[in-house]
Amino acid sequence: MKRFLAIALMLVSFGFFALPPAPAEARCIITGTYCIHEHRDYNGEACVWKGSVPNYLGQTSLNGFSCNDMASSWTNNGTGPIRCLVSFMHANYSVRMWEAYGDHMKSDWVGDEHNDKASSHQWVRC
Numbered sequence: 001m002k003r004f005l006a007i008a009l010m011l012v013s014f015g016f017f018a019l020p021p022a023p024a025e026a027r028c029i030i031t032g033t034y035c036i037h038e039h040r041d042y043n044g045e046a047c048v049w050k051g052s053v054p055n056y057l058g059q060t061s062l063n064g065f066s067c068n069d070m071a072s073s074w075t076n077n078g079t080g081p082i083r084c085l086v087s088f089m090h091a092n093y094s095v096r097m098w099e100a101y102g103d104h105m106k107s108d109w110v111g112d113e114h115n116d117k118a119s120s121h122q123w124v125r126c
């Protein structure tokens with residue numbers, strides 16, 4: 001038993017039983033923000049944005065990441081009458097891809113056609 005405890009303590013100290021990191025979604029709960037996630041299912045790095053962003057390139061989001069041509073899933077936490085959102089393939093709101101509205105305020109996968117392409121988004125009146 002002592003040997004088992006010693007081994008267990010050693011494994012704990014090496015981080016074998018550490019909890020996995022929280023999914024990126026957990027960071028995307030701030031009211032009034034839009035999050036794009038690097039991978040499917042809200043995983044990987046995330047960019048948290050407030051307001052419309054005409055060009056992700058060279059822009060640092062609220063949490064310090066840049067996410068041009070990186071979005072694979074997204075979460076919209078918008079509120080108020082301008083809580084809906086349109087995502088675009090290119091800068092300056094060019095070529096619509098997906099929309100956040102009504103009950104469709106998050107997506108765990110943008111689809112092959114739209115993966116890693118988002119470059120701007122615009123908040124719109126619902």
Ligand SMILES: [Ca+2]
Nearest residue numbers: 089117118119
């Ligand atoms: Ca793009």
